[in-house]
Amino acid sequence: MQLNYNRIAGQSLERLAALSDGIFAIAMTLLVFDLRLTINPYQAAQFNFLTTNPYPLWIRPDLQFQYERVFWDSIIAFAPHLLVYLMSFLTLGIFWLGQQTQLSQFERSDRDLTWMHLIFLFGVSMLPFSTRLLAENMNFRSALIVYWLNLLLLGVMLYRSMRYAWNAQLVKATTTPDMSTATTRRIENYQILYAFGMLLCIVSINWSIVFIVLVQLNAAIAPRVRWLGGL
Amino acid sequence: MQLNYNRIAGQSLERLAALSDGIFAIAMTLLVFDLRLTINPYQAAQFNFLTTNPYPLWIRPDLQFQYERVFWDSIIAFAPHLLVYLMSFLTLGIFWLGQQTQLSQFERSDRDLTWMHLIFLFGVSMLPFSTRLLAENMNFRSALIVYWLNLLLLGVMLYRSMRYAWNAQLVKATTTPDMSTATTRRIENYQILYAFGMLLCIVSINWSIVFIVLVQLNAAIAPRVRWLGGL
Amino acid sequence: MQLNYNRIAGQSLERLAALSDGIFAIAMTLLVFDLRLTINPYQAAQFNFLTTNPYPLWIRPDLQFQYERVFWDSIIAFAPHLLVYLMSFLTLGIFWLGQQTQLSQFERSDRDLTWMHLIFLFGVSMLPFSTRLLAENMNFRSALIVYWLNLLLLGVMLYRSMRYAWNAQLVKATTTPDMSTATTRRIENYQILYAFGMLLCIVSINWSIVFIVLVQLNAAIAPRVRWLGGL
């Protein structure tokens, strides 16, 4: 009888971790790299004489501060974009931590577990895409739904991976049922919060985004308040 | 007699694995990052009043749903592109798994084996290029042929690497002939399927793409059906 | 009582190191990749006959050298941009070294320390953005302030990470108080220099940039002169 390739494939947790770190690192960096601030050239052109004769700040500081305001106006107009990107960076950090915690509880991998994580990583690599989609189309509720589907995919795959590893006895001997439950409960809680945040878009997309940012900040900061930190 | 540099070069499997994970991670992420959806601005402009006065969903839901349809129309028009990108993500996942499985069977590397894998990685780094070529030129049969040549290069290099490592006795003591054969047979089977898929373009390029996507899905899902999973 | 997810999350220093290396590697490469030199086409067009009939250099060398000057003129006009990018590459190198040195002194990590480093990495991924912002808006003092805030964020997070790890007893047994102090004093010294460099923009932005480049070169070269190398 022939040996099936699928029985010997994908057993290295180290390689999976290295691929994951690479994909997370790129997604986190591309996210930010995508940001391009443009200064209004018409506004800036009025102060041309300042830049062709660079004066120290104490010569006509009133004009120079007016000039700098052109810059800050662009930053402020840009702020909602920045908020969406911050939300995605937090999201990537949270899910990276989640996957790291899980992999550290596994003893070894197999082909099916590896593919679950590859689909999870597909979701990670989609996040810069759905972030840009949302940032560029913040008046479409559907853009938020695509973003939420992305969050859902990430959660579902981590959840299934934990359950599968537990059932297929791929976890370490030191991994207790408590730890497995803490992991899956955590995912359930946050996915409920994301779904609620998404539904807020019935009222207003801005409320949705602010709510999800607060949820992600809570996950990142982990306040010592019991009911928040224990989510 | 002088010591030849080529005899001491390229012996680290760890470094090769790390470089490979990096290149796969970037190729997978760039693939998706390349996707840019643009909403039809003329269609969207008709609903301008909705976005300047953001109403909750229950005020004129009929209009608001019409507005959201502008978004989904763009997504649907974009779907063939998405299919090509999904195919490439699956391809990268499959070949990453294939290379990982092989490297885990090797004891050490040498200069020639390392260069085989560098050429393999060149194929990997070409995949975002040939994917974009195909997605942008889906009415050229030649674009599909370039894509297929890319798949062929990946398969040939993995095949040669396994054979070379076996003959040069670079494999681990625990690697049986069975395992080596399972690896090479797997490559043969899939390359035959890819070649058949490519030939389908004689009839229609769409058939080719759908066929190759199905082949890749089969490799990823590995159904328990014997004749499919055992490919 | 339920086990809190936050108590088991983020304990792997290896994963944190791998993610960091990935993010630094991408930031360093994207920085340079962003550079695009364009040759003045009008100037080049005057020498069209040279490129349509490619002569060896000894035929009309006077004309050919004039032609090459078109290229070097573009490079020289591009030089201030290059300086900003060099400054950022040095910055990334310095902070990579700083973080590497710190992580090598830690025994293990916890959730809070991991998040400190994730925020540090957010600063790293922001650096290509603030570098581009500065290179494209070198006549805005505010662009320099944004850049400096980026440097400050990096310093503050590394500083807090060292203090936190020391207090939470996450450091190795071989890490002496001396080593911890050397690390934090180093950060203090350089942050004071950065702040001074930033304030120089009151006189002129160019002075600020040149000063910060010199500071970074000092950190990279570490001259044997005592008062400079000991900073």
Added chain:
Amino acid sequence: MQLNYNRIAGQSLERLAALSDGIFAIAMTLLVFDLRLTINPYQAAQFNFLTTNPYPLWIRPDLQFQYERVFWDSIIAFAPHLLVYLMSFLTLGIFWLGQQTQLSQFERSDRDLTWMHLIFLFGVSMLPFSTRLLAENMNFRSALIVYWLNLLLLGVMLYRSMRYAWNAQLVKATTTPDMSTATTRRIENYQILYAFGMLLCIVSINWSIVFIVLVQLNAAIAPRVRWLGGL
């Protein structure tokens, strides 16, 4: 007396290797990702009826082959670019192998050695830039000189790193003087060849590029011919 930060910084070879793998992986992939083939739309438009009514290949194959030629014409016009990119991929492979071989001979690192490699990595991250500069300005001898300076920087830093590590006794006990000499001799030989290739641009830039490609192919293939393989 205070402990100097510089005496405890940058001792991890693993981190240096991981950062290097990351930077090489990105440089290799961005290189290819930068390639964008555009099909001549006027030529393609003549065959519009073929793509709006996609016929199988056996209906009017003469017309369909003419149509496919539009694609191949673009590929052929693109070929010189591809050659430059192939040259750069080979270059990156060769220097990655060179650095890997060196690091595998080192026992540990120190601050100065780490900075030598950071400057080496700066050269690596510059290569996509100088490759694009050359590919877009193949009629400027100066673009080739910039490219060559990039190769020179890579060679010089690897050379200095080997000499420094030997003198500072950072090499492993198993690293013989033979091995150190093989490494430095290798660099000398190839740098002489690169310099000769660069000088060929006095006659013609195309000769230079073809010569350097042949040199890099020789390094990659390592033919069994003694005087070539022993370079």
